[in-house]
Amino acid sequence: MRGIKIGVLGLGTVGSGVVRLLRDHQAKISSITGCQLEIKTIVVHNLNKQRNVDLTGIELTDQFTKILNDPEIKIVVEVMGTVETAKNYVEQLLQAGKHIITANKDLIATYGAELAELARANGCDLFYEASVAGGIPILRTIVNSFAADRIVEVKGIVNGTTNYILTQMSQQQVSFSAALKAAQDLGFAEPDPTNDVEGIDAAYKMVILTQFAFGMNISMKQLKISGISDVKLADIQQAKELGYNIKLLGIAKLIDDRVDVSVGPVLVPKDQPLAAVQNENNAVLVTGAAVGETMFYGPGAGELPTANSVLSDIIAVAKDIVLETTGSRFNDFQRDLKQARPADVCYSYYFSLKVKDQPGQMLKITQAMSEAQASFHLIIQSELDNEHARIVMTTHQMSEAQRNQVVAAFSTLKDVEVIAAYKVLPE
Template structure:
């Protein structure tokens, strides 16, 4: 029986999970692939650190070159994090004819096309299923199950930290600061949660999903980005009274054959399944022209769920080695799609504002809206202290360009404070 040796870069949460699953499910993996998979070498920064995984028979080293120079190692798993260091290591590995599996979304979002081309030149596989939505096999599903369909939109909850925070605010009435602190205590948020709460982590995942679904390489500058750090408990409560739940959604959709990609808080009708996705879980909705809307749900992070996605890539590489079919791109779909202008992007919007509690203020707001040919669908006022009133409203559908013009006019009105302007997902 053929034995395929594996090297691993990094032995944190995901790296340890990969070793555990390979050990626990060795016989099943052998039955499926016809090969014995053996972890031979693991590269870490500190070889003296205590590990919570059995490393019997595995070489633990801080010398990366051992992975590059060992001809027996055919597959290397990169789960060390970082961007530039990981990029350098993976380039060396690919040039040494090693197949690479990574869970590094930041790296793939920024340098995926470059590394995929290098892998192809070296007839190597480069797979990264675990880079998006943890344990949900969404990338391979888009590649295989939607190969003959035209994807019209991909949207969903792709960051577990922000979903946990918003769930705690919605269900338990916690403030943003309280919910963030709880997420950090439970290990769902980093000590520095900036990338999560500012939406950058979700944006990186949407970059990868956009490439798979629409064949378009974009950068983070192409993603309209807003985080959850400005979401107030009052907006959560007002959305609930209107029949909505606020979620941080990544949305990539075709509009008249042009592409729009965004990440931000969105009001989701409480009747939709997406509104019921709680805490650290993720969900991705893919709408195809033929199949319609499908939803993929599961844990968005964690040792074993993410490691399971890594293992699916390892098994895919192993099958390619056996069949001698290595070197194909994970996703070969390429299409020249222009980005949609703001005048083509249409949604209802939720706005919340603080106005002076005196006559004529609602008239001024109405005039601003009317000037942009926008109108209210629902509007409500709640009392505020010190002579102000809080207004929340949902507009009829309008373009993003209209919204931008309204926001610009409100900026010129110092007595009016715009607190939130969020998309509303229609039912």
């Protein structure tokens, strides 16, 4: 049986999972690919670190050139993280004719198009199924199963850390800071959770999903990104009373041949499938013109789920090597689309305001809405403290431009503070 040697950059959580799964499922993988796949070399930063995975027969080194200059190694798995260092390594490996599999969403979202072109020019495969939603095979599903359909929307929960935090706030009635600490204690959140809680991690994934769903290259600078660090327990409770759960959603939506892409807290109706996704799980809803709405659900991170996606890419590359069909793009779909205009992006909105409790405040708020030609769906006022009231409003559908005008107007009002301004998904 033909043998294919593999190199691995990084031996953290995912790298260890790749080693484990490849050993445990060797017979099945060999029967599928017709090849004997074997990890030959792993590059790590710290050779003396204790490892909890069997490395028998594998060379552990801190020298990248051991993989780069080894003609036996045909496939390299990059699970080391970073952006610029990883890009430098991947470029050298592609130029050396080695096929690349990566779980590095930051790298692909930032340099994916450039690296894909370099891979094609060198006849190499570049696959990255594990970069989005961990164990959920969403990218290959979009490429294969939706090839004949016209995707009109992709939305979902693509960050398990924020979903865990919001779940704990909702179910345990705890503050953001308390829920974040619980996530860190369980290993769901990093000591520095900024990328997760500020929506940056989810935004990287939405860049990749937008490329696959709509063939559109969009940069992080073009995305509208907001996180959950300012989400208040009171708003989560109020949303529940109104029949919604607050979730951090990534949404990429086709609007009149333009695409709107955003990440932020959204009120999701309780009977909508995404509302039921709890804790660290992820879910992606893909809406096609022909098939309608389909949902893909599962663990969005973790050693074995993510490693399983890496293994599926390894198997795909091995098949391409055997069939001599390497060098095709993971995603060939490309279109010259523009971003949707704020005047064309329409949702209902949820506003939460802290207002000094004195006569005339509601009149000023109503005037601001009227000037933007926006209308209320409901208004709830409650006591916040001795001097302030809390006003919660949901609106009828209005454009993002109107929403921005309303928020700007509220912000100029004396004694009015905007606590929240979230999209509301339709029933």
